[in-house]
Amino acid sequence: MAEQRLTRVPFYVEQASYCVGLHERATCPHCVAEGCPTLEEAREVLAVYRADRARRYGLDKRPT
């Protein structure tokens, strides 16, 4: 069932994804002129999750 694990997204990642999507069309209560700490955090969560998943499943390796 590797495929299920691959496609299942943890709740905190879903939240981060929602947060990034929200900021594409709106602001949140944490937004300030310099940017948004919540958005930064969400992007960080997504980046770490994607990098970790790519590493775990070898998706970052090109077929030889």
Ligand SMILES: [Zn+2]
């Ligand atoms: Zn914000």
